[in-house]
Amino acid sequence: MTDTVPSNGSSDPQPAFNLQNPVIETEGLAKLDTILDQIAAFNPVSAPNELTGNPDEPRNFDPKLYLKNITHIKENEWVLVRLPSQGSKLVELKKDRVVSLGKFGNFQVNQILGYKFGQTFEVMDNDNVKPVDGRPVFDEISASIGGGGDDEEEEEEEEEIEVEQQQQQQKQQGKQQANENQEIANQLQNSADQTNKDKADIIEKLMKFSEDNSNLVDLGAKVQTLSTLEIEAMKKQSYSSETGRKIIESIINQHGNFDKKTKYSQAKYLRRKREKYSRFFIIEYISAKELLNYYIDNKDIRKSLDLSEESMAYILNLANVRPGGRYLIMDESLGLLTYCMLERMNGQGEIVVVSENEHVNLTALERYSNYPPVYINKMVKTIDFLQFISPIDDILASDEACAFFKPLPKDEVDKLSKTKKARYVKKFSNYSDLIKILKTCKSGNFDGLILLTTLYIPSVLESLIGKVGGSRSVVIYSQFKELLVETFHAIANQNIPILGASVYETRARSYQAVPGKIHPVMTSRGGGGYVMWGTRVFQLEKVEAVGKGNKKKKQKMESSP
Amino acid sequence: MSFKNYKDFIEEGDLVFAWISRGMIKPIHVDSTQCLNTRYGTFNHSSMVGQRYGSQIASKTGYGFIYLLHPTPELWTVSLPHRTQIVYSPDSSYITQKLNILPGSRVIEAGTGSGSFTHSLSRTISDTGKLFTYEFHEVRYQKALEEFQDHGLKNLQLTHRDVCKNGFEIEGEVINANAIFLDLPAPWSAIPNLDKVINKGMKTTICCFSPCIEQVEKTIHELHKQNWTSIETVEINHRKWESHKNMVRKLDDVIARLKDIQQRKREGVEKLRKARDERLNKRPAEEEMENDDGEKKVKTQNNYKKDVNVEKSQSFNPFGKGLRIKQGDPNFEWKNVSKDESEIKSHTSFLTFAFKLPEF
Structure with missing residues (x-):
């Protein structure tokens, strides 16, 4: 008895699945059990870790021991650095290193270790940082001050300044500017003594605002009397956050039209300046949620199949992902799906990832999740389609890891030379890994099927659905609705035992959360994909629906005399 | 069970x-x-x-x-007896994700309502987490209490309480919540009571669920006032797409059919003319009688109808006009298509998120 797909095309097509019972290769499984017994008996290393064969690992591996401490910042871990620009950066905290945040300054790793995640740091001179209360900072960069740019004239003004700045920066590379720079620096030296007076001016300026923008005339770059050269010179003075503050103050002070702006417009202007010149950062723990958003914002979103946060959330709930579950999945999102699932499973249960390649690409998970490899290996099992589909005998006869390997009794292993023994132990562990995952896959009865793939879905469903337990969720994600619609029809036409499959679309629409000015934001990201959700069932061989049955019955009664 | x-x-x-x-x-x-x-x-x-x-x-x-x-919690959401407006899966899943609710989370939910989200939260936080859920309506509280017991939801504590007036504290229990969900008519009056029950050692997240924009406005004001930060408001738009098949009807076939109709008309007219001529020539007396006799007239009409049906089945009919065709009939060409439901849930509620940083 095999679980491979029968040939199509016969006039009376056989159902592709044993609909009444789960698909199990009984004989093959018995063989695997024998081998597993052998593996246990022949294990070459005394008191090894059940997973790695490494005696240094704890014998009774408990994934819970590897659950992450997510409260404090630790060395050698990847963290997410949130920047004033609302952007973010992934950084590995190597001890004694200095991390550069580009125009936002640098920091020494040692100075941030031990603080709680979510801590805000202010950049000081010489790569030093100071922990500060993050709330005002968060408020400043928070989208609540205004996400949508609906003041057109301001946008233009902003752009002009930016262009000029770039030109100036290029010029500045020339030495002829050296004298001018010196002059400006001198001027600044003098103005620094008048800080208090400046501050008073700014406060006065901030108090004044217009009810509307009727008096606001677009002066272009002239509106700002502070030149870009002056700003650049101030920047050069130091990298500390104090400088950033001073720059912003000067910009406001020398803005010709500031008081003609409305209160909201002023706030928006200030926010933009802060995003540019502030010098602070926030260290965040890279949760699956943060990593997903980082990939959406910073990486090529097509590589994670356009998957939005809301679609991911929907998938996780519909698939009933929870501790102790056993899930069969395809993950073409670089491991983002797997990472999200691992968080929800909390060290209990397992995920089998089937892939079209011999090695599954789970880069995002492996690189940034901070889970040790031993933890990932315990929770996540990978297998390629050939191994998944082939009958057990075929794999045992031809697969690289087991066809040419024969476990040796312990005393024979002990006779091997040191290098030979090491090689043997490695091969043994590959072998036992494969047998174990084969056992898992061939036993089937998975607690859910999640497909995040670019393969033709109906073909994938045909070979995987038999391994899904009764009444468990089947959740399929695609960037394209059409592919799911086609899958819907394939389920009906090919009698794939999935009940109530429908296609869903879920989108989060953001609002500008400013009291008095609440409205949906003007632009947002497109895409986000579509989710199909159904339930694996066991269908009866012959059953008539009520309407159909009665009709036929009636016809029969009418025709018979 | x-x-x-x-x-x-x-x-x-x-x-x-x-x-x-x-x-x-x-x-x-x-x-x-x-x-x-x-x-x-x-x-x-x-x-x-x-x-x-x-x-x-x-x-x-x-x-x-x-x-x-x-x-499962998701099937329960689509089958439960409604005691109130409920939180549906697109909203509840997004809230769970945004609030970063995971196994081990300590969550506050007020009010319990029909218990839709309660089931989902209970599943996600698992045995290691704890859910504190509050309902101020006596009858709803009793129903929910029975239901949760019946469904074996053990990682939660249901309290009959108006949290706006009486706060969230529970005697003999350190709540230490790190995620809060407020589905109340006036969430702003409950927000000041939260400080006593949240975990001050870590980032605490909140979501307020309100259908009206006026409620959102008051909520934002209060969140600001109570030192919650990074306030965001979103709305979840959800659509269910139903799959259909649409017949591929090509213009070539339309032209061919029109030509066919014309030809048949011509043939028909000739046939009729021939028949009339024959009748006129052979039996003029009977024709007159027919006009006076009602019964015979009906008969003639029936005969005519029959003729049309015969003609229809013989005519070129590429799209099955006048016949009952099932979607996907293999005699025709079909395209797989989809459209949304005839009635959609275009608004559930606004979700206002914010968080509170650990004490500095």
């Missing part, structure tokens, strides 16, 4: 979700003395015992069937 772990076989006393038709799921407790009556037939509970979860079973008469499904 528990939501917690999947079982493979149905046993006496289990909670089973009987899937009757799309959009109709009936939760039942298996009791061999009972039977389930549906418009698709009668089903003895005793025929369910021993079946695999997910099985299709036929009714007593053999016509009509249902599926026996295992309870």
Whole structure:
């Protein structure tokens, strides 16, 4: 008895699945059990870790021991650095290193270790940082001050300044500017003594605002009397956050039209300046949620199949992902799906990832999740389609890891030379890994099927659905609705035992959360994909629906005399 | 009979979700003395015992069937008895994700309402987490209490309380919440009470769920006032797409059909003319009689109708006009298409998120 797909095309097509019972290769499984017994008996290393064969690992591996401490910042871990620009950066905290945040300054790793995640740091001179209360900072960069740019004239003004700045920066590379720079620096030296007076001016300026923008005339770059050269010179003075503050103050002070702006417009202007010149950062723990958003914002979103946060959330709930579950999945999102699932499973249960390649690409998970490899290996099992589909005998006869390997009794292993023994132990562990995952896959009865793939879905469903337990969720994600619609029809036409499959679309629409000015934001990201959700069932061989049955019955009664 | 772990076989006393038709799921407790009556037939509970979860079973008469499904929070959401407006899966899943609710999370939910989100939260936080849920309506509280016990939700504590007036504290319990969900008419009056029950050692997240924009405005004001930061408001737009097949009707066939009709008309006119000529020539007396005799007239009409039907079946009919064609009939060409439901949930509520940083 095999679980491979029968040939199509016969006039009376056989159902592709044993609909009444789960698909199990009984004989093959018995063989695997024998081998597993052998593996246990022949294990070459005394008191090894059940997973790695490494005696240094704890014998009774408990994934819970590897659950992450997510409260404090630790060395050698990847963290997410949130920047004033609302952007973010992934950084590995190597001890004694200095991390550069580009125009936002640098920091020494040692100075941030031990603080709680979510801590805000202010950049000081010489790569030093100071922990500060993050709330005002968060408020400043928070989208609540205004996400949508609906003041057109301001946008233009902003752009002009930016262009000029770039030109100036290029010029500045020339030495002829050296004298001018010196002059400006001198001027600044003098103005620094008048800080208090400046501050008073700014406060006065901030108090004044217009009810509307009727008096606001677009002066272009002239509106700002502070030149870009002056700003650049101030920047050069130091990298500390104090400088950033001073720059912003000067910009406001020398803005010709500031008081003609409305209160909201002023706030928006200030926010933009802060995003540019502030010098602070926030260290965040890279949760699956943060990593997903980082990939959406910073990486090529097509590589994670356009998957939005809301679609991911929907998938996780519909698939009933929870501790102790056993899930069969395809993950073409670089491991983002797997990472999200691992968080929800909390060290209990397992995920089998089937892939079209011999090695599954789970880069995002492996690189940034901070889970040790031993933890990932315990929770996540990978297998390629050939191994998944082939009958057990075929794999045992031809697969690289087991066809040419024969476990040796312990005393024979002990006779091997040191290098030979090491090689043997490695091969043994590959072998036992494969047998174990084969056992898992061939036993089937998975607690859910999640497909995040670019393969033709109906073909994938045909070979995987038999391994899904009764009444468990089947959740399929695609960037394209059409592919799911086609899958819907394939389920009906090919009698794939999935009940109530429908296609869903879920989108989060953001609002500008400013009291008095609440409205949906003007632009947002497109895409986000579509989710199909159904339930694996066991269908009866012959059953008539009520309407159909009665009709036929009636016809029969009418025709018979 | 528990939501917690999947079982493979149905046993006496289990909670089973009987899937009757799309959009109709009936939760039942298996009791061999009972039977389930549906418009698709009668089903003895005793025929369910021993079946695999997910099985299709036929009714007593053999016509009509249902599926026996295992309870899950998501299926519960589409089958539960509504006591209030409920939180649906697109909203609840997004809130869970945004609030970063995971196994081990300590969550506050007010109010409990119909318990839709409660089931989902209880599943996600698992045995290591704890859910504190509050309901101020006495009858709803009682119903929810029975239901949660019945469903084996053990990682939660349901309290009968108006949290706006009396706060969240529970005697003998350190709540230490790190995620808060407020589905209240006036969330702003409950927000000041939260400081006493949140975990001050870590980032605490909140979501306020309100249908009206005026409520959102008041909520934002209060969140600011109570030192919550990074306030965001979103709305979840959700759509269910139904799959259909649309017949591919090509212009070439339209032209061919029109030509066919014209030709038939010409032939028909000639045929009629011929027939009339024959009649006029052969039996002029009978024709006159027909005009006076009603019965005969009807007969003639019937004959004519029959002729048309014969003609229809012989005519070039590429799109099956006038015939009853099922979607996907293999004699025609089809395109797979989709459209949304005729009635959509275009607004559930605004979700206002914020967080509070650990104490500095």
